[in-house]
Amino acid sequence: MKKKIPNLVKNLDTLKGSKELILKQWLSYDSPQKILKLHDIDKNQFLSDYANGVFDYFMGVIAGVVNIGDCPVMRKFLAFLKGKEIKTEELFDICSHFRRSIVDFTYDANINSKNLFEEISYMFDQNFQGLLGFYTDTIYQKEKEIDRHVKLLSEYQNALDESAIISKTDKDGKITYVNDKYIRISGYDADELIGSYHSIVKHQDMPEDYFKDLWFQLENMGIFRGTIKNNKKNGDYFYVDVTIVKIVDPYDNTTEYISIANDVTTLIDARLEAQKASQAKEYFLSNMSHEIRTPLNAILGFVNLLIDQDLSKQHRKYLEIILNSGENLLSIINDILDFSKLRSGEFTIEPRIFSIHSEISHTLELFVASANLKEITITSFIDPSIPKELYADSLRIKQILSNFLSNAIKFTRNKGHIHVEATCKDRILRVSVRDNGIGIAAGDISNIFTAFTQAGGAEVEHMVGTGLGLSICHQLSQHMGGMVHVSSELGQGSTFWLELPVEIHDNSCQVFNDLEEIKKYKKIFYIKDMQHDYRSASFLRYANIFGMDIEISEKIRSEHDVVIFLEEDVDEEFKEKIINSNKKYIALTNRPSDIYERYPHISTICFPLYCSKIKAAFDELNHPDEAPLHKLEKAKKFKGHVLIAEDNEANQELIKILVERYGLTYDLANNGLEAVNLYKANNYDLILMDEQMPTMDGNEAVRIILDYEQENNLRHTPISALTANVIKGAKERGLMSGFDSFLGKPIVIKELERVFSNYLRVSKIPAPNKKVATKNSSIEGLDLYKLTQELMLSESELLMLANLFIKKMSKQIPEMQEAILKRDYSKMALIAHSIKGSSGNFRLEDVQESSTKFEKMAKKKDVNYNYEEAFKKIKDRLLEIKII
Known part of the structure; x- marks a missing residue:
């Protein structure tokens, strides 16, 4: 190599000594500066990392240390430029200006000659050929790699086309490509699909909100996954599980969307059929459980009544067997009903x-x-x-x-x-x-x-x-x-x-708020039961928490304030001794017993033990002259002021009597508007709200009350629906509308008491029962005994309610006949609803059932229903009710 460049070898030391000057000259030209700036290459970095190395490489070639055409620094520079998209001519321009800087230096240093110029050009050409060869080889490798990826992508596309439903749309959602599988499943030709929107296959079952959410996810997350029901050209449907991906350009602009889907029609159809079968099964279980339970409740009720009669021992035994078997059957039915509700999703939790x-x-x-x-x-x-x-x-x-x-x-x-x-x-x-x-x-x-x-x-x-x-x-x-x-x-x-x-x-x-009655006793003696230690443990565990100072022994050995003993484990001598004692005793018994009822100094506690029971026993010892509350008054009493919203006069009177029976005060509203106004003017502990009333119905009144509470930051007043609408789903809809609880008509005393127990405080002072004047009258057409038992009303109270009912029916019967004649469906439904509610409270099941169906047909405006015949049946039954 040295033989081909003798002049450069001769001037090697001069060139090496002028390195800084030559490099400075190289980077002073406009063209290299522009190229470096265009591709955001720092000039100082280029000088230190690359230009220095290129110069040293050339000097190494002249000195014969390295071979021409294989500059490692330029390779390194090419790798650096890989992501810069630099053009070949720009790379050539940078290299040619290096040659120019050396040539210019030889002129400035007066060592220039024709031979020296040719040697510099020769070295540059040889080096650039090697660099260009490396650059070309790299591109070739990349092209081969691209070809390989394209081939692989093509294979992927073929596989997808065979197994998936593929389509593409432009950024506006217009279809630009569909594969054969899309064409086959939809039934449309490619020409019909391309250029159209996907709405061409949109099924009417798919809600608009679903597609709004689809576009929202695509725009914000770039991907959507879901299941879509589509229409075929022939009117059939098909389901697809689809993944849609947004495609963007290098500047994050949306260019198109690609959709990859799988046909899941068979799977979805099978699942829907299974759900229908499951729902049918659950409905059957629920319905049958209800149908069996209704007559069974009547059977058990009458058996209970018969057991209370004066019967022979054998007959009582037979009735007890019937009662026990019936209760077992009722328990089984209730289990089935609860299980079916849980499985069908109808079950609700009400905290x-x-x-x-x-x-x-x-x-x-x-x-x-x-x-x-x-x-x-x-x-x-x-x-x-x-x-x-x-x-x-x-x-x-x-x-x-x-x-x-x-x-x-x-x-x-x-x-x-x-x-x-x-x-x-x-x-x-x-x-x-x-x-x-x-x-x-x-x-x-x-x-x-x-x-x-x-x-x-x-x-x-x-x-x-x-x-x-x-x-x-x-x-x-x-x-x-x-x-x-x-x-x-x-x-x-x-x-x-x-x-x-x-x-x-x-x-x-x-x-712990009131243990004073227990703490009065300083010396408490407990006779330990050595045979049944778990009973002793049950009492002593409470005694320890209450802080009782108890002396435990098998026999009484010292003075005491109270002796506690297990009644079943002491002998007759002990019992006789305590009966004649002037001390105080508490007997723990396995089962309820009244053997010490007459002795005020002996109190009895029956297992199982709990705090209130233990405290009550000590209270009884301290105040023997005060009879326990439950012995004075069996009916539970509550504290509170109640708002009753009910438009039916007979129902109003019944609810008023029942509310008073429970010791409550009340205000009465005839419609929802009155109820709202009374609520805003007064404070109530509970609201009983009929759903269907004139002027404003119960649901609207509840919404207004809830809004008023929220706007004024008021404590929520519990609201119980009071309605004859007890069909499936009515309770759930009522609770969703804002009601806290649900009371059906006819009113069931236990259910009414449950609502009171849930939302009102129990009163310890029994409310006085109002005396109702007795009239020498009777009622035809009603089961008085059943009503007095179920509603806990006297005959005189029922007589007053029946009189109101008869008056109301005498007004509503002609109103209904006129409405039927005019085919005023709205009024027909309203009157039927009123009759349904009133008759339910008087346990007129046949009238209630007929008026329920009448109301339903009137609301549907069913022209094929025989309203005249249906109402004649209702009217004839109502006219049988008379006060004699």
Whole structure:
């Protein structure tokens, strides 16, 4: 190489010594500066990282150290320029100006010659050829790589075309491409589709909001995934699971959209058919359960009435068998009904403020009798520190507890033991039921909460039940955000428990607020039961929390204020001794007993124990002359002022009587507008609102009241719907409209009392019963005995209500006949609704049923329905009701 460039070799030292000058000259030319600036290349970086290296490379070639045409620095520079999109001519321009800077230097240094110029040009050409070859090879490799990717993409496209439905649209949504599969499934030709919008296949079942959401997701996230129902050209439909992707240019501008979809019509159709079959099954279960339960309730009601009659021992035994079997059947039907509601999604959770102390204690008392039949003792511990008021669905909590207790009694042998416990820590309520019954085999535990399943074994073969109870408990707990659990050992017993998150409405504790009656006793003596220690433990656990100073022994050995003993475990001598004693005693009994009723110094507590029961026993010792509240007045009384919105005069009178019976005061509104005005002017604890009234209906009145509460930041007043509309879904729609509860017509006393219990405080002072003057009259056409039993009204009160009813019907009958003649469907429906509500309260089921159908047909304006014949049937029945 040196032989070809002798002049450069001769001047090598001069060139190397002038490196800085030559490089400075190179970067002073306009063209390289513009190119570097155009591609955002820092001039100083280019000088230090690349220009220096290029110069050193050329000097190395002249010195014979490196070979011409393989400049590593230029390769490095090309790699740097990879993302800059620099053109070949621009690269050549930069390199040619390096040559020019060396040539210019030779002139300035007076070492120039023709031979030197040719040698510089030769070196530059050789080097650029090598660089160009490297650059060309790189491009070739890239092209080969691109070809490979294009081929691969083509294969992907072919695979997609075979398996998926492909389409593309421009940025405005106009179709620009469809594959053969799209054409085949839609039934349209390509010419019909291309240039059209996708609305060409849009199915009428797809809502506009769905496509608004589709475009929103595409614009904001660049992708949409979903299921769409489309129309074929022949009118059939098809479903697709689709993914749509937005395609953008380098400047993030939308250029087109590509849609990749799969046909899922068969899958969707199968799923819809399965849902229809499931709904039909659930409807059948629900409907049949209801149809069976209605007559069964009547059977059980009359059996209960007959048992109270003066019967022979044998007849009473037969009735008790019928009653027990009927109650078992009713329990099975209720399980099926609850299960079907849970499965069909109709089941609703209704949280409210409640006291767990009251709810569990009331539930426990319901099972004492059935436990006593098997001589099973129920003990309990309801933690006194549980806050006074919790917020959850107390009805469903009691339902779960009742199921646990029912199973425990069923599977515990005679003379067994069941323990119930309730605690609340970190806002988690835990309610457990432990028994020492037959237990569950390890292999059955995993399926114990599965529907229609019972633990196996010979001992349970004779047990009655659906196998739904625990499954219902499991589903109920999940609906409330909790969980049910079980632990068991075969032959040793089982423990079932519920863990449920609850809100704390009042953090104070009602139990510790009033313990003065217990604290009066400084010396309390307890005779320990050595044989049944679990009963002693039940009492002593409460005593320890209450801070009682108790001396425990098997015999009385010292002076005492109160002696507590287990009544079943003391002998007759002890009983006679305490009866004649001047000390005070509390007897703990396994079952209700009145043997100490006549002795004021002896109080009785029957297991299971809980705070209020223990406190009541001490109160009774302190105030023996004051009879317990329940002995003075059986009917529960409430505190509160109620607004009644009802347009039917007979219904008004009935509700007024019932409200007064419960010790409540009230105001009366004849329509929704009056109700709203009264609400704004007064304070109420509860509103009973009829749904259908003139001037303004109940639903509109509720909306106005709720808006008024929100605007004025007022405490919410509970509102219960009062309506004859009890068809499926009416309750759910009412609750969604803002009602807090739902009362159907005819009014059922237990349901009315449930609403009062949910929203009003219980009064400890019994309200005086109003005396109603007795008239020597009677009523034809009504079942007086049934009405007095179900509505708890006297005959004189029923006589007054019947008189109002007859007057109202005498007015509505001609109004209805005129409306039928004019075919005034709106008025016909309104009058029929009024008759339906009034007749329901008088238990005129045939009139209620006929007027319900009449109302439905009138609302639909059904011209084929025989209104005259239907109303004649209603009128004839109403005219049978007379006061004689």
